[in-house]
Amino acid sequence: MKQEAHSFFFGLQAACPWPDPLPHGRCLQENDRHATLVFLGKIDPQPLFPHLAEFPAPPFKAGLAGIFDRYLFLPEHHPRVVCWHVDFSEALKALEEYQKHLMAWLKKLDIFKESHLDEREWLPHVTIARSPFDCKAWAESFRPLPVIFTKIHLYESIGNLRYVPVWTLPLVAPWDEIEHTADMAMIVRGETLPQLYRHAQMALAFKFPEILSFLPASTPSSLDDIIMLLNEAIAHADQKIGCPFKAVSFHGKIEIRDQTLCWEMIIDV
Amino acid sequence: MFNLQKIAPSTYLLPKEGQMLVPGLIIAGEELMQTGDFDRPLEQVRNVAFLPGIVGHSIAMPDIHWGYGFPIGGVAAMDAEHGVISPGGVGYDINCGVRMAVTPQVFKELKKSHLQQLLKLIFSSVPSGVGGEYKHSRGLSQNDYRGILELGAKWSIEKGFGLMRDLEFTESHGVISGADIDAVSQSALDRGKNQLGTIGSGNHFVEIGEISHLYLPDIAEKWGIFKGQTYVLIHSGSRGFGHQICQDTLNAFVKLGYGKDLPDRQLIAAPIASDAGKKYLRAMAAAANFAFNNRQRILHALRLGFHEVFGLNPEEIKLVYDVCHNIAKFENHLVDGKLTKLCVHRKGATRAFGPGADELSPLYRKTGQPVLVPGDMGRASHLMVGQGNALTWCSSCHGAGRAMGRHKCLESCQGDPIEEMRSMDVTVMATSRRTIAEEMPKAYKDVDQVVMACQEAGLSKMVAKLKPSLVIKG
Numbered sequence: 196m197k198q199e200a201h202s203f204f205f206g207l208q209a210a211c212p213w214p215d216p217l218p219h220g221r222c223l224q225e226n227d228r229h230a231t232l233v234f235l236g237k238i239d240p241q242p243l244f245p246h247l248a249e250f251p252a253p254p255f256k257a258g259l260a261g262i263f264d265r266y267l268f269l270p271e272h273h274p275r276v277v278c279w280h281v282d283f284s285e286a287l288k289a290l291e292e293y294q295k296h297l298m299a300w301l302k303k304l305d306i307f308k309e310s311h312l313d314e315r316e317w318l319p320h321v322t323i324a325r326s327p328f329d330c331k332a333w334a335e336s337f338r339p340l341p342v343i344f345t346k347i348h349l350y351e352s353i354g355n356l357r358y359v360p361v362w363t364l365p366l367v368a369p370w371d372e373i374e375h376t377a378d379m380a381m382i383v384r385g386e387t388l389p390q391l392y393r394h395a396q397m398a399l400a401f402k403f404p405e406i407l408s409f410l411p412a413s414t415p416s417s418l419d420d421i422i423m424l425l426n427e428a429i430a431h432a433d434q435k436i437g438c439p440f441k442a443v444s445f446h447g448k449i450e451i452r453d454q455t456l457c458w459e460m461i462i463d464v
Numbered sequence: 465m466f467n468l469q470k471i472a473p474s475t476y477l478l479p480k481e482g483q484m485l486v487p488g489l490i491i492a493g494e495e496l497m498q499t500g501d502f503d504r505p506l507e508q509v510r511n512v513a514f515l516p517g518i519v520g521h522s523i524a525m526p527d528i529h530w531g532y533g534f535p536i537g538g539v540a541a542m543d544a545e546h547g548v549i550s551p552g553g554v555g556y557d558i559n560c561g562v563r564m565a566v567t568p569q570v571f572k573e574l575k576k577s578h579l580q581q582l583l584k585l586i587f588s589s590v591p592s593g594v595g596g597e598y599k600h601s602r603g604l605s606q607n608d609y610r611g612i613l614e615l616g617a618k619w620s621i622e623k624g625f626g627l628m629r630d631l632e633f634t635e636s637h638g639v640i641s642g643a644d645i646d647a648v649s650q651s652a653l654d655r656g657k658n659q660l661g662t663i664g665s666g667n668h669f670v671e672i673g674e675i676s677h678l679y680l681p682d683i684a685e686k687w688g689i690f691k692g693q694t695y696v697l698i699h700s701g702s703r704g705f706g707h708q709i710c711q712d713t714l715n716a717f718v719k720l721g722y723g724k725d726l727p728d729r730q731l732i733a734a735p736i737a738s739d740a741g742k743k744y745l746r747a748m749a750a751a752a753n754f755a756f757n758n759r760q761r762i763l764h765a766l767r768l769g770f771h772e773v774f775g776l777n778p779e780e781i782k783l784v785y786d787v788c789h790n791i792a793k794f795e796n797h798l799v800d801g802k803l804t805k806l807c808v809h810r811k812g813a814t815r816a817f818g819p820g821a822d823e824l825s826p827l828y829r830k831t832g833q834p835v836l837v838p839g840d841m842g843r844a845s846h847l848m849v850g851q852g853n854a855l856t857w858c859s860s861c862h863g864a865g866r867a868m869g870r871h872k873c874l875e876s877c878q879g880d881p882i883e884e885m886r887s888m889d890v891t892v893m894a895t896s897r898r899t900i901a902e903e904m905p906k907a908y909k910d911v912d913q914v915v916m917a918c919q920e921a922g923l924s925k926m927v928a929k930l931k932p933s934l935v936i937k938g
Contacts, residue, residue: 374869376501376529377536403594419718426711433704434655437595439665441556441707444532445714445729463532463556464666464870 200237202352203361205297206230207344209321211263212401218336220277220328227358230281230321230344232294233301234313240349240361242306247349247362251300254289257384257455258369259344260397261286262407266337267320268330277333278320281342284393291317325356339407341400343369367455369394378444379462384455389414391449391456392421398460399425403439406432418449418458440464466506474526474920475855478506483727484513489521489855493917496526499867499909505535511727512540516735517547519799519806523856525813526917527865527909532556533730536812536866539859542736544794544805549741550733551717551748553809555790556710557664558748559755560701561635562836562862563763563786564847567776571674571694571933574774579672582773583893583934586670590765592663592938593895603657606645612660613643613749617756617786625661625764627778632825634786635815635833638756640793643749648705649712652747656705656754661761663700665896667903668938669841670762671697676844676931683831683849683927688782695930696781697845698762699838700938701790706751713744736807745792752791759786784847785834789814789862797857808857816860816924818852835924839864839911841903841935842888846915848924860924864911870902877901885935894937903937 206229213225253259264282268274283290294317301312321342324333345368348360370383381398385391392415400407409432415421425443432438441463450457468476468490478488488509505528512534513522519541528537533552542548591597604612611619616639621628631637645653663670675693678684702709714732717723720740723732734741767778792809799806808815817824818832828834835848837860852858868876881900885892894900918924 372871374501374872376504376866376869377531379870423715423718426715430651430655430704430708430711433707434651437593437597437665439594442711442714445718445723445732446532461532 200239202235202237203240204234204350204352205232206348206350207232207259208346208348209342210345211340211342212404214336214338214340217324218329218332220324220333221326221356222324223322223356227356228321228323229348229350229358230319232347233297235307236313238307240351243304243349244362246304246306250364251293251296253347253364253366254293255286256367256453257386257390258367258394259283259286259290260369260394261319261342263321263340263342266333274330275326276322277324277328278322279337281319281321283319285389287319290319338404340404341397341407343397370398373459375461378464381460383458383460386455388416388421388456391458392424395421395425395458395460399440399462405436406438409435419445465503472921474917478509480513484510485515486513486518486521488513488524490524490528491856491917491921491923492524492526492528493913493920496909496913496917501530504530505537508533508535508728509538511731512538512553514727515540515542515548515550515731515733517542519543520857521855523859525859525861526914527812527861527863529866531811533728533732534809534811537861538811539809539813539856541797541806541808541857544736544807547736547807548733549736549744549792549807550731550809551710551713551744552730552732553811554710554748554792555811556707557701557790558706558709558751559788560790561755561759561786561788562838563698563759564784564834564836565696565763565766565781566675566689566784567694567770567781569694569774570692572692574694578773579934580891582672582769583891583936585769585772586766587893587936589769590661590663590670590762590936592665592936593899594665596662596664596895596938597658598661599658601658604660609645609653612757613645613753615639616753617760620757620760620764626760630760630763630783633783634756635788636823638760638786640749640752642746643753644746645750647743647746648709648750652705652708652712655708656703659703659705660754660758661765662703662758663762663936663938664703665899665938668700669697670766670936671838671841671845671932672934673930673932675928677929679926679928680849686827686831687784687834687927689784689847689928696766697836697838697930698759698766700755700758700762702751702755703758705754709747709751713747716740748792752788755788756786785836787814787834787836795857798854806857808859810859812862813859814862815858816850816853817858818850821852821858834927835860837861837863837911837915840905840908841892841932841937842885842890842905844911845930845932846911846926847928847930848915848918849927850924851922853921853923856923860918861914864908864914866907867909868907870907873904873907874898874901876906877904890932890935892935892937899937
């Protein structure tokens, strides 16, 4: 009996402080949750592999982070999936351009029939569960969460909501946690000062998602500004709901490594 | 990297070099120096020695680990006239400290079911963990704050949360003078208003257990301690109120440009005599007095719990002592043979006055003051007696000291931490399982080695060993 061909797609692997448990539904496993970049359809991937050495380099040199800002049930009528929309903020434009560039590169390869490529307008989202599910429960349980994208994979969809990476391009992480004896410490990266600030915010939110509601939308002009703004959020959160952080330390300085701003952020806990 | 020279048992000199104004002094046994990360805290010891007005040594206790600017387990005394005050030398949790009390009960004679009932009762009556506060209370008013700041722990006692004799057994009689509400921001008042009488999160706790061993029975007897006795330990501080005061001060110091020319901006410090320095000292005293009240209220809740479960009267639960381990205090010490007023920063270090110290109550003036050294929640804690060691400005260790970071500890935690603690005969309750995992005994140095180093170096002597059995973690 002939084995049915599988679908392939390029996608960004998502990492998030995933809520557990989630409402009822056929949930994707945490490691399989992703944002699709380009859907290739049911193809033979072999002709693609030799070209992957020239895979377009992603533009986000300091990593890619966003916020799950709302839920979506897709398609709108008779929804089959629960998705969480990603607010990429200022990174969205670069990401959209990259997605288009990737599509154009794939077309140029001339190894797929064009009908395989899904050219609908790109919607930044991550599918969390498939039907059957309870829309009300998913809507009520939704809370904004930080999300980062750690790798680009060529995924093979093997059925039963499982997706297997068959090729991987690692991305720079917006931050890395490092060992600290008493507190928490992270190397935070950003291409610009505002992005460094945003990634520092996301790093805090990964540990304590509730802080997202307290982060002031200001534009810092120095590292001291960043630290003071983060501490303002911590103080506000502590006053309203309690916060596991005491403060971000006035520690370190911004260094430039690989054309990226880097800062060792220490959080007193 | 560090040219440490052994000068006495468990005592090492870090010679002066570069811009260090004084040498470093490290109290540690050889085994401890191999435990965990020792280089970064030693670097911090060296940095502290740059601070203007520092006298004697930049000192590290055996429980030293990496902290904010100063190492945790650091002591530095500044000349009160020409020196600086550094919020990083006090810590975010101003007057974080420990309070120990004992009951007349033999711990092993208490029914396990009653102990479990007690634990649950305390857990429900004393808020703990992130967001642990009195959510339905009206909160502290401006007048309440004025009373707390002016009277210290006496304010709570006058409101019925304790006994007047408790003050005699509290460091500085439960009040640091000079506190001023006008030096405190509205944000700090708001953060603290529902947090009085709460444990907080992180490494804060309430612990109940048994006095398992006596090293100095004579002193123990004078203090009303006997082998097998039931004890309680409370570890908490000034909560969000103190954190905000520290933060407000750091922001102000940064804006005033006090961070320049320091090897680490976290050491930012203002001259004691400056307006900014004086304002911090007034606000720090406010936070310290909040913390004394906080521990007073928690002890009161414990007394109520023991009364409900065992029928003990509050008077039967005697406060042994309450010590600050994150504080800067003005004290007189001999410098080059001359009595000199110093501002002694103790961050993760305990004052350890010996016999004869004027500030102590009559009982402790005879023996030296109790030094409370919580270990980890599985192995042991210690009760020591201060020796008034001149080299360390009468200081001693404050705990076991972390050996493993939270992240690493969490990652290495296999299985259920509550069950693991139960296998060590310890029942733990916490609002967050993650906290328990981060606070497992393996995260800490061996407290026995820490207190031994202090004893060998002549800082304090071991009086009794405490074995925890019931623990509420923040």
